[in-house]
Amino acid sequence: MTNFLSGKLIYSFFYLAYILNERFLNDQIKRNYMADKFLEYNNKRVMKKFRSFVPKNIALLLPHCIQNYDCPFRITSDIENCKKCGKCKIGAILNLKEKYGLEVKVATGGTLARLFIKEKRPELIIAVACKRDLVSGIYDTFPMSVYGVYNKIKKSPCINTDLDIDEIESFLISLKKNENIS
Numbered sequence: 001m002t003n004f005l006s007g008k009l010i011y012s013f014f015y016l017a018y019i020l021n022e023r024f025l026n027d028q029i030k031r032n033y034m035a036d037k038f039l040e041y042n043n044k045r046v047m048k049k050f051r052s053f054v055p056k057n058i059a060l061l062l063p064h065c066i067q068n069y070d071c072p073f074r075i076t077s078d079i080e081n082c083k084k085c086g087k088c089k090i091g092a093i094l095n096l097k098e099k100y101g102l103e104v105k106v107a108t109g110g111t112l113a114r115l116f117i118k119e120k121r122p123e124l125i126i127a128v129a130c131k132r133d134l135v136s137g138i139y140d141t142f143p144m145s146v147y148g149v150y151n152k153i154k155k156s157p158c159i160n161t162d163l164d165i166d167e168i169e170s171f172l173i174s175l176k177k178n179e180n181i182s
């Protein structure tokens, strides 16, 4: 209980500082600072939790804007509908899914993401999202273990965004190493 309360207090501090930064600072780099610090703190907390064992059920949550805007295949209902054509990173995500046995959901919004989490009950969530969605999502779901990864905005914020597959795979590899020490 004490751990929960102190953790919630720290998360609330970061979240409030983030909101104030967004509200009152004009400089984008300074505005990003608190979000980056929050993510760094959160991800370290998650890595520390899984230092000595591998979570049994890992879910990867992605925003719909990762999918190529012109793709005709409906991957929000089932990511397996992707044909791996290479026009976006969904094909590479499918490869990660197969390799590491992940539950993967491409969600069109917070409600669907929450439903997915409720249904799958993952021990660990890897969430990819933009700064605003990631910070609020991590704050809202505390004390769940959510490892956050920013998606990359190429031209416009919610269309054809990108993500760093290596960043996700490096994290998964670091978890797998725990198998040897658990």
Ligand code: SF4
Binding pocket: 067, 068, 071, 072, 073, 075, 081, 082, 083, 084, 085, 086, 087, 088, 089, 090, 091
């Ligand atoms: S990789 Fe998959 S989701 Fe992306 S454009 Fe090709 S078929 Fe569509």
